Amino acid sequence: MLWVFIKDRLLYIVCIIVIVLLAVSLLMLEMARYPGMVEPGTVYYFLLLALVALIAWFTADYYRQRYFLKQVKEALARTNDLQASAIVTAGVTGEQRLVMELLQEQHRAFLGELSRHRRSQELHNHFALQWVHHMKTPLSVIHLHMQEGAERGWSTEEEQRAMAASVLEETERLTRGLEMMLHTARLDKFELDTHIRRLPLHELVRTTINNHKRLLIRHSIYPKVEGELWVESDEKWLVFVLQQLVSNSIKYSKHKPGSKTLAFRLRELEDGKAELAIADEGIGIAPQDISRVFDAFFTGENGRTTGESTGMGLYLTKKVLDKLGHGVKIRSELGAGTTVILTFRPAGIHVMA
Structure with missing residues (x-):
């Protein structure tokens, strides 16, 4: 020394x-x-x-x-x-104090980054556990149907059709769960997995409806698309968002008796922005839960009622839309339905977060 x-x-x-x-x-x-x-x-x-x-x-x-x-x-x-x-x-000395100040600033920045990384890792681990837990349900249902068929068979064609429809629905749940997990893993490298171009939003909406038509028919939910719209976005991520929102609408509408409408309203705003409003006639969201629906793992009253919520669908939706530079907000009335509004920047003004 x-x-x-x-x-x-x-x-x-x-x-x-x-x-x-x-x-x-x-x-x-x-x-x-x-x-x-x-x-x-x-x-x-x-x-x-x-x-x-x-x-x-x-x-x-x-x-x-x-x-x-x-x-x-x-x-x-x-x-x-x-x-x-x-x-x-x-x-x-003055030089030593400057070096100490630099070290302290770097140390604070490091601790902040470490804290964010740990939080992200905790979210990922928690989501993986939640995902595995929710994927056990469709697997158990499919296993039960197969076991029942192996033991006693199906006496009527109607029973066979009901079993096939149930297995198909559970398979679709598994597929959606796998897609959510894959997109969650890709979020860390979002910029490398994004291609922004001009897209026909109305066509993406119709494709999403078609992907869910079996569930929509089964639960007497009738989609309605109003208007046409072109927006600048990434097709794969935007379809993922639409899939999450439609899946949520079905999940929280199917328990209401009778026929329901799922409306998609596309329009251009006066300031040059574009807007897509997705309005369902489901059970709605409790007023005290509205401000937290985009929080990770938050399920609220609906999660306790239906038992099907992971608390990750809207969280991932918000994360993706923020990264794409699109806006999102929710309006809901308990017992009457929920409206999710997506806002898109004017063409040529896209800035990815």
Whole structure:
């Protein structure tokens, strides 16, 4: 530690020695020009004083900075400790204090990034557990049907059709669950998996409806598409969002008796933006839950009522739309239905988050 201190000030020492030697040289010249003006002992005394002053100054400076150097040495020894830089707190010079301030800012930034990473990892792990739990249900239903068929068979064609329809519905649930898991994994590399282009939104809506037509028919939900619209977005991610929203509408509408309407209204706004409103006639959302529907794993009253919610559908929808630069908001009336409104920027003004 002492050698590091001396080595760091070697240039200062050399400069001071050069200055002292120059001063002595001038005195020697004066002695040569004016004999007897300066005694040789005076020169030796000057050299001794200069040496003592130099040693005293460096000794005092070393003891002043010794604690700081000790802290740095201890921090360097703790190579596997992420908090090591936090122990360096005894800077005495302006440069040292600037370095400490930089270290503290970097440390805070690192801890913030680490916290975000841990939160993301916790969300991913929790979602994986939730996903596995929810995927067990359709697998159990399919296994039960197959076991029943193997043991006693199906006596009538109607029973066979009912079994096939049930198995198909559970298979579709598995497919949607797998798609959600895959898209969740891709969110971390969103920018590498995105291609923005002009898309016919009305056609994507109709494709999404067609993908859910079996469930819509089974639960007496009748889709209605109003208007046509072209928007700039990524087709794959936008279809994922539409699938989540339609799936949610079906999930929370099927328990209401009678026929229901699922309306898709596409229109251009006066400010050049475009809007898609998806309105169902389901059970609606409790007023106290509206502000939290986009939170991860939040299921609210509906989750406790239906038992089918993962709390991830709307969370992922919001994340994807934010990254695409689209807006989303929800209006709902308990017992009357829910309307989800997607807002798209004007053409050519797309900025991906």
